[in-house]
Amino acid sequence: MKLSEKRSIEKKKQIILSAVKIVNRRGYEGATMEEIAAELLMTKASLYYYFRNKEDLLYQCHSLVLNQAIADIEELLAQPLSVEEKFFQMVALHIDYAIEEKETFNMIFEPKNIFSQEQLAEVIELRKRYSSLFNNLILKGIEEKKFRQADSYLLTMLILGALNWIQQWYQPNGRLSKEEIISHYQKDLLKILK
Amino acid sequence: MKLSEKRSIEKKKQIILSAVKIVNRRGYEGATMEEIAAELLMTKASLYYYFRNKEDLLYQCHSLVLNQAIADIEELLAQPLSVEEKFFQMVALHIDYAIEEKETFNMIFEPKNIFSQEQLAEVIELRKRYSSLFNNLILKGIEEKKFRQADSYLLTMLILGALNWIQQWYQPNGRLSKEEIISHYQKDLLKILK
Amino acid sequence: MKLSEKRSIEKKKQIILSAVKIVNRRGYEGATMEEIAAELLMTKASLYYYFRNKEDLLYQCHSLVLNQAIADIEELLAQPLSVEEKFFQMVALHIDYAIEEKETFNMIFEPKNIFSQEQLAEVIELRKRYSSLFNNLILKGIEEKKFRQADSYLLTMLILGALNWIQQWYQPNGRLSKEEIISHYQKDLLKILK
Amino acid sequence: MKLSEKRSIEKKKQIILSAVKIVNRRGYEGATMEEIAAELLMTKASLYYYFRNKEDLLYQCHSLVLNQAIADIEELLAQPLSVEEKFFQMVALHIDYAIEEKETFNMIFEPKNIFSQEQLAEVIELRKRYSSLFNNLILKGIEEKKFRQADSYLLTMLILGALNWIQQWYQPNGRLSKEEIISHYQKDLLKILK
DNA sequence: AATGAATGAGGGTTCATTCAT
DNA sequence: TATGAATGAACCCTCATTCAT
Numbered sequence: 001m002k003l004s005e006k007r008s009i010e011k012k013k014q015i016i017l018s019a020v021k022i023v024n025r026r027g028y029e030g031a032t033m034e035e036i037a038a039e040l041l042m043t044k045a046s047l048y049y050y051f052r053n054k055e056d057l058l059y060q061c062h063s064l065v066l067n068q069a070i071a072d073i074e075e076l077l078a079q080p081l082s083v084e085e086k087f088f089q090m091v092a093l094h095i096d097y098a099i100e101e102k103e104t105f106n107m108i109f110e111p112k113n114i115f116s117q118e119q120l121a122e123v124i125e126l127r128k129r130y131s132s133l134f135n136n137l138i139l140k141g142i143e144e145k146k147f148r149q150a151d152s153y154l155l156t157m158l159i160l161g162a163l164n165w166i167q168q169w170y171q172p173n174g175r176l177s178k179e180e181i182i183s184h185y186q187k188d189l190l191k192i193l194k
Numbered sequence: 195m196k197l198s199e200k201r202s203i204e205k206k207k208q209i210i211l212s213a214v215k216i217v218n219r220r221g222y223e224g225a226t227m228e229e230i231a232a233e234l235l236m237t238k239a240s241l242y243y244y245f246r247n248k249e250d251l252l253y254q255c256h257s258l259v260l261n262q263a264i265a266d267i268e269e270l271l272a273q274p275l276s277v278e279e280k281f282f283q284m285v286a287l288h289i290d291y292a293i294e295e296k297e298t299f300n301m302i303f304e305p306k307n308i309f310s311q312e313q314l315a316e317v318i319e320l321r322k323r324y325s326s327l328f329n330n331l332i333l334k335g336i337e338e339k340k341f342r343q344a345d346s347y348l349l350t351m352l353i354l355g356a357l358n359w360i361q362q363w364y365q366p367n368g369r370l371s372k373e374e375i376i377s378h379y380q381k382d383l384l385k386i387l388k
Numbered sequence: 389m390k391l392s393e394k395r396s397i398e399k400k401k402q403i404i405l406s407a408v409k410i411v412n413r414r415g416y417e418g419a420t421m422e423e424i425a426a427e428l429l430m431t432k433a434s435l436y437y438y439f440r441n442k443e444d445l446l447y448q449c450h451s452l453v454l455n456q457a458i459a460d461i462e463e464l465l466a467q468p469l470s471v472e473e474k475f476f477q478m479v480a481l482h483i484d485y486a487i488e489e490k491e492t493f494n495m496i497f498e499p500k501n502i503f504s505q506e507q508l509a510e511v512i513e514l515r516k517r518y519s520s521l522f523n524n525l526i527l528k529g530i531e532e533k534k535f536r537q538a539d540s541y542l543l544t545m546l547i548l549g550a551l552n553w554i555q556q557w558y559q560p561n562g563r564l565s566k567e568e569i570i571s572h573y574q575k576d577l578l579k580i581l582k
Numbered sequence: 583m584k585l586s587e588k589r590s591i592e593k594k595k596q597i598i599l600s601a602v603k604i605v606n607r608r609g610y611e612g613a614t615m616e617e618i619a620a621e622l623l624m625t626k627a628s629l630y631y632y633f634r635n636k637e638d639l640l641y642q643c644h645s646l647v648l649n650q651a652i653a654d655i656e657e658l659l660a661q662p663l664s665v666e667e668k669f670f671q672m673v674a675l676h677i678d679y680a681i682e683e684k685e686t687f688n689m690i691f692e693p694k695n696i697f698s699q700e701q702l703a704e705v706i707e708l709r710k711r712y713s714s715l716f717n718n719l720i721l722k723g724i725e726e727k728k729f730r731q732a733d734s735y736l737l738t739m740l741i742l743g744a745l746n747w748i749q750q751w752y753q754p755n756g757r758l759s760k761e762e763i764i765s766h767y768q769k770d771l772l773k774i775l776k
Numbered sequence: 777a778a779t780g781a782a783t784g785a786g787g788g789t790t791c792a793t794t795c796a797t
Numbered sequence: 798t799a800t801g802a803a804t805g806a807a808c809c810c811t812c813a814t815t816c817a818t
Contacts, residue, residue, distance in 0.1 A: 004801065011802090027307035029223040032787060044788080046803050054788065113221045154370070154378050157363050158356045165355020168302075176348065184348050192382045202777090227813065239815080240778050248813060392780065399781090415695035417611040420808065433811085434782050442809065501612050542758065542766050545751055546744045553743020556690075564736065572736050580770045590798095615792060625800050626792080636792060 012050050012060075014040060017104075019061050024103045028058065028114045059119045062111065065104045066126045069097055073133050083141040087193070088186045090134065091163065095182050098167040106167065131156055138193065147193040159189050206244050206254075208234060213255045218297040222252060222308050253313045256305075259298045260320045263291050267327050277335040281387070282380045284328065285357065289376050292361045301358050325350055332387065341387040353383050400438050401452075402428060405492075408449050412491045416446065416502045447507045450499065453492045454514045457485055461521050471529040475581070476574045478522065479551065483570050486555040494555060519544055526581065535581040547577050594632050594642075596622060601643045606685040610640060610696050641701045644693075647686045648708045651679050655715050665723040669775070670768045672716065673745065677764050680749045689746050713738055720775065729775040741771050 018039040022031040033044040033054055051057040076089050097105045115123055135156045141147035166181065212233040216225040227238040227248055245251040270283050291299045305317045329350045335341035360375065406427040410419040421432040421442055439445040464477050485493045503511055523544045529535035554569065600621040604613040615626040615636055633639040658671050679687045689712075693705045717738045723729035748763065 008801080027223070027304060030307050033789085034787075043804050045790085045805075048789070049802065113224050151370075151378065154375070155382070157359060158379065158382055161356040161359025161362075162352045163355070164359060165351060168355075169351055176345075181348070184345065185352065188349070188352060188386045191385050198777095205777095226811085228811095237779050238813080239780075242814070243777065396780080415611070415692060418695050421810085422808080431783050432809085433784075436810070437781065501609050539758075539766065542763070543770070545747060546767065546770055549744040549747025549750075550740045551743070552747060553739060556743075557739055564733075569736070572733065573740065576737070576740060576774045579773050593798095614790085616790095627794080627801075628799050630793070631798065 008050075013064075015047060015050055015057065016061050016064055019057055020065070020104050020106075023058070023061065024106045028111055031058075033057075055115060055119060058111070058114060059123065061104075062123055063126060065101075066130055069094075069105070070126075070130055070133065072097075073130075077133065077137070083137065083144055083146045084190065086137055087141070087190065090137065091159075091186045091189060092182045094160075094163045095166055095178065095185060098163065099170055099178050099181075102167050131160055134159060141193060150193075155192065158192065162189065202244070209236075209241060209244055209251070210254055210258055213251055214259065214295070214298045217252070217255055218295065221297055222303065225252070227251075249308070249310060249313060253309060253317065255298050256317060257320060259291070259295050260324060263287070263299065264320075264324055264327065267324075271327070271331070277331065277338055277340045278384065280331055281335070281384065284331065285353075285380045285383060286376045288354075288357045289360055289372065289379060292358060293364055293372055296361055300361065301354075302362070325354055328353060335387060344387075349386065352386065356383065396438070400448075403430075403435060403438055403445070404449050404452055407445055408453070408492050408494075411446070411449065412494045416499055419446075421445075443503060443507060446499070446502060447511065449492075450511055451514060453489075454518055457482075457493070458514075458518055458521065460485075461518075465521065465525070471525065471532055471534045472578065474525055475529070475578065478525065479547075479574045479577060480570045482548075482551045483554060483566065483573060486551065487558055487566050487569075490555050519548060522547060529581060538581075543580065546580065550577065590632070597624075597629060597632055597639065598642050598646055601639055602647065602683070602686045605640065605643055606683065609685055610691065613640070615639075637696070637698060637701060641697060641705065643686050644705060645708060647679070647683050648712060651675070651687065652708075652712055652715065655712075659715070659719070665719065665726055665728045666772065668719060669723070669772065672719065673741075673768045673771060674764045676742075676745045677748055677760065677767065680745060681752055681760055684749055688749065689742070690750070713742055716741060723775060732775075737774065740774065744771065 015036070019031065019036045022036045022039060025031075026035070033047055036057070037044040037047050047057065051060065072093060073090060076093065077086060079086075081089070111123060135152050138147060138150075138152040138155055142149060142152065162185065166185075170176075170178075170181070209230070213225065213230045215233060216230045219225075220229070227241055230251070231238040231241050241251065245254070266287055267284055270287065271280060273280075275283070301321060305314055309317055329346050332341060332346040332349055336343060336346065357379065360379075364370075364372075364375070403424070407419065407424045410424045410427060413419075414423070421435055424445070425432040425435050435445065439448065460481060461478060464481065465474060467474075469477070499511060523540050526535060526540040526543055530537060530540065551573065554573075558564075558566075558569070597618070601613065601618045604618045604621060607613075608617070615629055618639070619626040619629055629639065633642070654675055655672055658675065659668060661668075663671070689709060693702055697705055717734050720729060720734040720737055724731060724734065744767065748767075752758075752760075752763070
């Protein structure tokens with residue numbers, strides 16, 4: 001790969017990060033190409049050198065964040081741990097993402113009215129891949145008789161909802177530390193699986 | 195109250211209901227004054243006779259739905275039921291709202307992208323009132339030794355998150371009916387409280 | 389029809405006339421909504437109250453001009469005249485349009501890359517109707533043995549081309565008066581038909 | 583001339599030919615520097631090494647085609663043929679250009695929407711030179727008593743109009759082949775001259 | 777009480793053009 | 798020679814909002 005290509009990819013990433021920041025500040029529709037560009041001291045026209053249109057840029061934001069989260073979890077799943085241990089770590093990882101990378105992780109909310117047919121499909125597919133990591137772990141737990149017999153999909157949704165919501169109320173200097181939250185959620189959610 | 199005033203209030207309600215319908219269809223930002231008015235065979239200019247601006251109208255939509263939900267729950271809480279029974283009914287009620295009112299009831303969106311200073315405070319206050327209904331019930335359950343000793347705030351957040359998320363994945367004609375979802379969530383979430 | 393409706397239709401016509409003027413000055417693509425509006429001391433946003441978009445406005449320009457020309461010719465054709473006489477009058481009428489209403493009649497050139505599928509079809513249909521007026525007259529002349537046996541379509545195209553071109557070179561104060569041009573074209577083109 | 587210069591001229595010609603192709607496909611305004619460059623696997627920035635700006639490039643396209651047509655006709659006129667024969671061939675040549683080169687040869691568009699002051703003058707001069715070839719032939723025919731006494735300018739305009747219009751209706755796979763059209767136009771237009 | 781008409785502000789997108797490399 | 802990257806200027810279009818009637 002040539003140097004220029006590398007630089008181009010680097011720039012793309014910068015733009016995506018800027019977009020993520022703005023989207024978190026203003027919401028999907030409130031984010032403007034203008035503001036995303038201004039964050040990087042560029043003009044909005046320049047963005048179109050890297051992305052076909054706003055939808056494309058927003059999709060790639062979504063994609064970047066989710067793919068990274070998926071990769072992290074897959075790495076974790078590859079380790080020789082018990083189902084319960086894996087579940088604990090996944091909960092910790094998800095909360096960590098939601099809290100520390102709040103901005104990026106926030107992306108996964110409510111893009112319904114943004115994406116057009118084709119990209120909507122890909123977004124949904126990506127989300128499905130992420131949630132299936134949880135779903136599969138639950139299924140495995142059921143198989144190993146570690147978790148009770150139940151509708152794994154429903155449990156997955158319940159758990160993901162509980163976890164995602166954290167970023168709505170978590171305050172960095174609030175009464176509850178990240179570690180406390182993780183510890184509580186791990187135990188509480190495990191109760192549902194047992 | 196004069197007749198004309200009564201009629202005015204009635205009309206206001208009609209407009210809000212129309213707005214609720216459109217917001218549920220298009221989202222808060224996607225809803226246009228034009229479409230809200232068209233639903234009632236009015237012109238958008240007329241809306242400004244009843245509401246100061248779009249934000250005001252949208253706020254009253256959110257407010258109406260949330261207040262109604264609060265009222266419904268308060269009515270429920272006033273009945274002579276056990277804590278567990280009340281919890282079950284609250285879960286059912288919340289899911290029903292989340293599914294039937296979808297966008298308007300939506301508690302996932304960031305209100306700061308929609309509402310301005312003054313109304314933002316009221317929205318947040320309203321949400322706090324709503325969540326405290328759950329919090330108080332949990333506290334009462336703990337007091338009555340029906341629920342285990344625990345951080346009620348954390349549990350409230352966990353439960354609300356799980357419930358709110360439903361509107362992100364629920365499909366009217368999906369595999370799971372509303373009733374099934376309610377039944378499962380009731381039992382699963384109760385496990386956490388026990 | 390209410391007064392307001394009448395006024396609306398009047399305004400629409402004004403806008404169309406303004407658009408025609410600008411299109412003739414700048415070409416189809418060069419004409420901007422801004423300039424069309426400015427001509428009437430309006431803002432471009434106002435145009436969208438009367439026309440769905442630029443394409444729609446331009447189409448209606450086209451439509452207005454051609455329909456009027458068609459109506460004029462049809463009226464002429466309804467009169468009890470010989471085929472040759474009718475041909476002479478049609479030539480005179482077309483040249484008159486091309487010269488006097490240069491601006492409006494100019495519209496009929498090269499809109500190929502402007503209209504989208506559906507409206508393109510209507511534009512073509514309209515043009516076909518206009519040219520068929522000539523075509524039918526020629527056919528009738530042939531039938532009546534006043535004109536020689538020939539491919540009427542080819543002759544129509546040849547004649548229309550010759551006539552349309554006049555507006556490209558005609559100068560109001562040039563060597564040749566409108567009447568002279570008409571007189572010459574009538575005779576010259578008739579020679580082809582005979 | 584140095585080799586590098588030769589190569590530069592060669593490249594310029596390539597670019598012009600590419601531009602001609604794109605202009606014929608998209609029209610003068612629809613042709614973008616991007617697409618013209620892409621056709622040659624270049625980047626648009628490179629075009630500016632060879633041409634001052636888009637207008638310059640487009641002018642040279644128009645110029646190339648028109649000059650070529652003029653040269654072709656002049657060559658033809660130099661041959662020992664009768665006036666009628668020369669007229670026939672000129673008609674054939676013009677139609678061929680109009681059909682094969684379509685947009686670039688296009689004499690219907692208003693050049694003032696495309697070209698600026700300085701180049702506009704040259705375009706008009708070029709067109710005048712082209713039409714005078716027809717004019718002169720007609721004058722010669724009249725002199726030789728092969729054509730009837732008449733206003734040669736008017737006849738030139740009539741003929742050019744008829745010919746130029748062909749590109750507005752000709753369809754490559756239509757009912758009438760290029761050869762048929764040529765044959766008919768030759769005979770029909772000659773009738774006017776006789 | 778209602779609305780037809782108008783508009784300002786702003787957003788997404790395109791494209792010719794420039795310039796450092 | 799060539800180009801990757803950037804940009805200014807324009808353009809179409811949308812929408813909340815206003816105001817005279």
